[in-house]
Amino acid sequence: MHSQNYGITLGLEYLRSEGDFRQFSSVPDAIPYYGSGTSFAPNLEAFYNIKIAKNLFLQSQIGIKYFPFKITAERDFSLLFDSTKVINDFLLHKKFTLEQNQLNPFFSLCLVLSPIQYLSFNAGFSLAFHSSSPNEISFSEMKYFKDSIPRFRTSTGNLPSGGRHKFPVSFSFVTGITYEPPFLSFGSIKLGISPYFSFGFSNLTNEFTSDIVAFGIRVNVFPRKLTEKITPAEPPLPKIIDSLPVPQNLPPVEEMETQPSPPQPESKNFIDIIPIYNGNYRVSPKVYLIRKNYENHVPLLNYVFFDYGSSRLDKRYVQLENQSDFNSDSLNYNNPLGVYWNILNIIGYRLQQNSKAKIRLVGCNSNIGEEYNNLELSKLRAENISKYLVRVWNIDPSRISIELRNLPQNFSNPNIPEGNQENQRVEILSDSPDILSPVTINEINSIFFPDTIRLKVTMKSETRRYKLNFFDTTFFGYNSVPSGKVDSFDVSLNKFFK
Incomplete structure (x- = not known):
């Protein structure tokens, strides 16, 4: 499969066409007049790939083809000739000949399967549009005439071809392979070779349809930036869904009772606190705070990713100067990516807790450009992780082994940028399941009932502007009519104390 999603193709195919000239109404004959012809057809096209699934792509192509065709049908009866038996002629x-040269635009659609690096298989169809059709059939014939003076006569002429077909197209099924050897890279250009085979039919004229078979080869040309630094894609963490159950009919853990505030005689202003649940007033002045502990599990991705051509740990990975700075309680279940960025510290902490466990660091690279066959880069990536665990977490180096590879054993598609970014990694493996098990996070979920309180402010003084402080939040009001003015402010307790 192509390493880019687009490019151009230069092709050349050997084309063979066949057909029976008795299709023409101007050639009435009971004996078949099968004709055939061969030609070489160069073509130029552009392609674009759309990813459907892993290693499977839909490739669309549009281009133009020079289509020279010449189909000839001949019949020779000379072996049957006996002048003594000829009565008249x-x-x-x-011989019949149908010939024309034309430029045909075409469109192709193929499914491309790329099971291994540098090699892909494709199958699909191609539809070419004939820009013109031959108007005549040329013919030549030789006859023997037996009259007063026996003689041979050769004549030539043209017959009508039936005109242009109402669907002037050629339709073919195409199958082939594409090979992109790594040594065919020239700076910003990479080449691929694609032999293919096709068969189908061509509506050459309104009265003549030929069968076509073609063998061809294409050279794929597409841009490639070998030295461009690639930012690794976000690590492919599993999707985690918050499935916390909503507590039902649980007894209150804490209880807070609210009462209307007594009016202040000196200012004649006062505040009522009204509980509200789901938009409705609650008669009870009590507010319940329900707390419950939940145990959540976040899967731990055992890959550490690197920038293109680099062995330096990405700054997004949390790197400590001292292991005492690590606090597992700070990991947040609702932020799985934050858990992942602590992978080195989680592994170091677990190795300390499991003194007999060992790990194996498999250094890998994307095997393209400057990373091609660069096992030294794979080694440096794994060693940097090992040095961090030894320096910060005091892990015995004998408990850490290093293995080197180019592409990972289970590599991502190397023919797209995202796949290359995922292959630039170090895989962490262990002989103990406790080292790579999901991260367990204990959280407390708080729910208020009722969920909202309404602060009802009644102003009976001449004060025009006022502010109301509720914990760390300040509400501002304006009393435009200083006689019985009432303002209200709703506070969502679940959001406020989150």
Whole structure:
């Protein structure tokens, strides 16, 4: 499969066309007049790939093809000729020719399967549109005439071809392979070779349809930036869904009772606190705070990713100067990516807790450009992780082994940028399941009932502007009519104390 999603193709195919000239109404004959012809057809096209699934792509192509065709049908009866048996005339030889050169635009659609690096298989169809059709059929014939003076006569001429077909197209099924050897890279250009085979039909004229078979080869040309630094894609963490159950009919753990505030005689202003649940007033002045502990599990991705051509740990990975700075309680279940960025510290902490466990660091690279066959880069990536665990977490180096590879054993598609970014990694493996098990996070979920309180402010003084402080939040009001003015402010307790 192509390493880019787009490019151009230069092709050349050997084309063979066949057909029976008795299809023409101008060639009435009971004996078949099968004709054939061969030609070489160069073509130029552009392609674009759309990813459907892993290693499977839909490739669309549009281009133009030079289509020279010449189909000839001949019949020779000279072996049957006997002048003593000829009464009037005898046809010795007859030849029909249908010929035209044209430029045909075409469109192709193929499914491309790329099971291994540098090699892909494709199958699909191609539809070419004939820009013109031959108007005539040329013919030549030789006859023997037996009259007063026996003689041979050769004549030539043209017959009508039936005109242009209402669907002037050629339709073919195409199958082939594409090989992109790594040594065919020239700076910003990479080449691929694609031999293919096709078969189908061509509506050459309104009365003549030929069968076509073609063998061809294409050279794929597409841009490639070998030295461009690639930012690794976000690590492919599993999707985690918060499935916390909503507590039902649980007894209150804490209880807070609210009462209307007594009016202040000196200012004649006062505040009522009204509980509200789901938009409705609650008669009870009590507010319940329900707390419950939940145990959540976040899967731990055992890959550490690197920038293109680099062995330096990405700054997004949390790197400590001292292991005492690590606090597992700070990991947040609702932020799985934050858990992942602590992978080195989680592994170091677990190795300390499991003194007999060992790990194996498999250094890998994307095997393209400057990373091609660069096992030294794979080694440096694994060693940097090992040095961090030894320096910060005091892990015995004998408990850490290093293995080197180019592409990972289970590599991502190397023919797209995202796949290359995922292959630039170090895989962490262990002989103990406790080292790579999901991260367990204990959280407390708080729910208020009722969920909202309404602060009802009644102003009976001449004060025009006022502010109301509720914990760390300040509400501002304006009393435009200083006689019985009432303002209200709703506070969502679940959001406020989150």
